[in-house]
Amino acid sequence: MASAKMEGPSAPAVRRDPYEVLSVSRDSSDQEIKSAYRKLALKYHPDKNASNPEASELFKEVAYSYSILSDPEKRRHYDTAGFEALEHDAMDMEIDLSNLGTVNTVFAALFSKLGVPIKTSVSATVLEEALNGTVTVRPLPLGTSFSGKVEKQSAHFFGVTINEEQAQSGIVVRVSSLAQSKFKLLYFEQEPNGGYGLALQEDSEKTGKATSAGMYFLHFQVYRMDSAMNTLAMAKDPEAAFFKRLEGLQPCEVCELKPGTHIFAVYGDNFFKPASYTIEAMCAKTYEDTTQKLKEIEVQILAKRNDLRQFETEYRKALALFQEVTNKYSLEKQAVDELLKERDQIHSSFTTTRSLINSSGSGSSSKTHIDDLRIDSQSDDGSLDWKEKSNKKKWFGINLSRSDKKL
Structure with a gap:
């Protein structure tokens, strides 16, 4: 059974400058980068170079370079600090389903249903037929x-003809x-x-x-939303997904016709x-x-x-402070609870039953008897102890017996 693992545009063993790989300058436009990638991808595509293993490696290198330069954020990071600034694990690959094989296609379909963002590329066969001009174009009047x-990994082509007035007003094509x-x-x-x-x-x-997709040629900058970026951000950090939600906003390269x-063409991506x-x-008129x-x-x-980029920084600082004071709150609450508990124990120790509790064990009965005697023998003014009272009783008894003898 073939391996079901689908990897992104993994970095080559020796990474070359993406601008060098695509043969473009650092100030090249998005359209120039896309055009360079398209030509090289067709040149080194595995379908056209089955007997040349080196072409497959070159194709991966081209795809890896384009994944950097086609993304404004990644391109900015690379221009600032090179490869070290890139998050390789966040890079996703455009997969050519026509070259996946049956087993990997099954897994790709399963991952797609589970919500895993899988980007697919247009098959090399369709692109080559378009470049050769051998496709059938249906007219589609405004x-x-x-x-x-349309069959999977196939395309239906349409020709939309516009005049000067319509071009000035702008057009919209939706599917x-x-x-x-x-x-x-x-x-x-x-x-x-x-060709095309x-x-x-x-x-x-x-x-x-x-499901729908649209292109808007309206003479002002229109943006498209790459929802896969938000899905990846949510998988890594659900809390950050909100702040990254608009990061998938990418400017369309063509704004007017x-x-x-x-x-135009509709490509079956099922x-x-x-x-x-x-x-x-x-x-659009x-x-x-x-x-x-x-x-x-x-x-x-x-x-x-x-605004969200700036607010995220403020939010992170506030969240860190909140976590700090929350932790302090828990510690202070624990300290106060322990002090009050100890205070209650001390208060409870002030009781007359303390001596009875502490004197339990051997010799306790005699000690208790002595304490009772001390309590009972005390006079109103507290001047007599138990010995004095005992002697007085004895003396009184003697006096009585002497009186009896005289009588």
């Missing part, structure tokens, strides 16, 4: 929709599935050779009783069955109020993310 089923299928929405750019290169991808997310035909979906393309509201919300959410 204001229309199309419903269908939804009432069957809650798992899929990806892909956007391809035209390559010089006539993958530029954007959105994974479907569960929203209510459906030029007039012409643009290629593990075992086809994905049911409905794709629709819309011009008929949604001006909604578009403006989205713009305002995006700005507010971005500001809130910065």
